[in-house]
Amino acid sequence: MSIRRDRTRRKKSARILGLVIVSLLAVALAVFVYTIAIIVRSFGTGAAPEVTVPNVIGLTLEEAEKKLNQVNLGLREVEAAPSEKYPAGSIVSQIPIAGSTVRENKQVQVVRSLGKPSLKVPKLIGLGFENAQKRIAEAGLTLGTVTKVYTKKYNSGNVITQNPEPDKVFTSGVKVDLTIAYADADAKVTVPDLMGKDLATAERTLFNLNLTLKGVQYQASASNAAGEVLSQKPEAGSEAAPGSGMQLTVAISDDMAKATAFDFRFTFRLPPALPAGTLKLEVQDDLGKQVVYQDEVEAGVSIEQTLRVWPVAGAAWLLLIGVILWVVAH
Numbered sequence: 001m002s003i004r005r006d007r008t009r010r011k012k013s014a015r016i017l018g019l020v021i022v023s024l025l026a027v028a029l030a031v032f033v034y035t036i037a038i039i040v041r042s043f044g045t046g047a048a049p050e051v052t053v054p055n056v057i058g059l060t061l062e063e064a065e066k067k068l069n070q071v072n073l074g075l076r077e078v079e080a081a082p083s084e085k086y087p088a089g090s091i092v093s094q095i096p097i098a099g100s101t102v103r104e105n106k107q108v109q110v111v112r113s114l115g116k117p118s119l120k121v122p123k124l125i126g127l128g129f130e131n132a133q134k135r136i137a138e139a140g141l142t143l144g145t146v147t148k149v150y151t152k153k154y155n156s157g158n159v160i161t162q163n164p165e166p167d168k169v170f171t172s173g174v175k176v177d178l179t180i181a182y183a184d185a186d187a188k189v190t191v192p193d194l195m196g197k198d199l200a201t202a203e204r205t206l207f208n209l210n211l212t213l214k215g216v217q218y219q220a221s222a223s224n225a226a227g228e229v230l231s232q233k234p235e236a237g238s239e240a241a242p243g244s245g246m247q248l249t250v251a252i253s254d255d256m257a258k259a260t261a262f263d264f265r266f267t268f269r270l271p272p273a274l275p276a277g278t279l280k281l282e283v284q285d286d287l288g289k290q291v292v293y294q295d296e297v298e299a300g301v302s303i304e305q306t307l308r309v310w311p312v313a314g315a316a317w318l319l320l321i322g323v324i325l326w327v328v329a330h
Helices: 002-046 061-069 129-138 199-208 254-258
Strands: 050-052 074-081 091-095 101-103 107-113 142-150 159-163 175-182 212-220 229-233 245-252 262-269 277-285 288-297 302-309 320-326
Touching: 061 074, 061 107, 129 142, 129 159, 129 175, 199 212, 199 245
Parallel strands: 074 107, 142 175, 212 245
Antiparallel strands: 050 101, 091 107, 159 175, 212 288, 229 245, 262 302, 277 288, 277 320
16 A cells, blocks of 8 residues: 555656746746847847948939938048049049948048149240230139249240149149349349358358359368358449359368368360350369359350369378259250
C-alpha cells in the first residue's frame, strides 16, 4: 500500500517539475522575442528613410533649396565658377547627382555659376592716358595705380606698361595699373639728401624720384659704418632733370681700405638689333651687391665705364660683375 502511494507521489512530482520547466522555457522565449522586437524597432526608427535626389542644375540657389527641402534634403554651395552655358546665379553641377538614392537630411553640394567670362582687358600700351581711361571704363574695369616714369622713348602721357596684361579675361571687375611716360624737358626733380643713408636705401630713394645712380666711389672712414653715404653730387636740395645721374661716395672700413682694389675698365656695345633701353651694371664684391651704373642707352652705342671693385672675402682675385640689360617693352 505504501509502495503504491510512493509511486503516485513521484509521478505527481514529475508532472509538476515538467510544468515548471515548460513554463520557464515559455517565459524565456517570450522575453527573447520581446527583446528582439525592441532591437529591431530601435534600428528601424534610428535610420532616416531614403529619398531620391532631384535635379537642381540650372535652378537658382533659392529654387534649388526649396526643391530639396520638399524631400527633406539640404543645400550647400561649395564653389562658384564661370560658365558659358548657365547664367550667373544658377547651379552648374551637384553632388550627389540627380537620381541618386540617399537618406533624408543629407546636404547636396552645388557649384554656382558666375556667368560668362566677358570682362576682357584691352590693350592700352602706346595710348594716351585719357584714351586708356576711356578704354578701361568701356571694358567694365576700373583704373588702379598710375605710376609716372621718366623716359624719352615714349611721348609724354602715353602708357608704357599695364597690369593685368592685354586680353586677360575676368568674371568680375578688376583694377588696371598703368605706367605713364614722363618726358617733360622743363620738369625738375629736387635732389634728396642721401648723407648717412646706406647705399641700398639711397638707391631706392633715387629710383622713386626718377633719378639714377651713375657712379660709386669708396673712401675709408673710421667714424662711419661701411656702406654709408659720405657725399653726393649733385648736392641735396638742388634741382635736376628727371633721369639725371648721381655720384655717391660711400664709406668702407679701414681693413677694406688697406686691401687691394681693382679698377676694371668695362666696355659694352648694344647689338644694333636690340631696342633702346636701360643699361644697368651691378657689382658684387665684399661690400655686397650694388648698382654702379644705370642709364638709358640707344641701340648700337658703346658704353665705357671704370668700375672699382673690392676683393670678395676668401678669394682676393675673384671678380664678380653682373651686367643686366632691361629693355622697356613696346
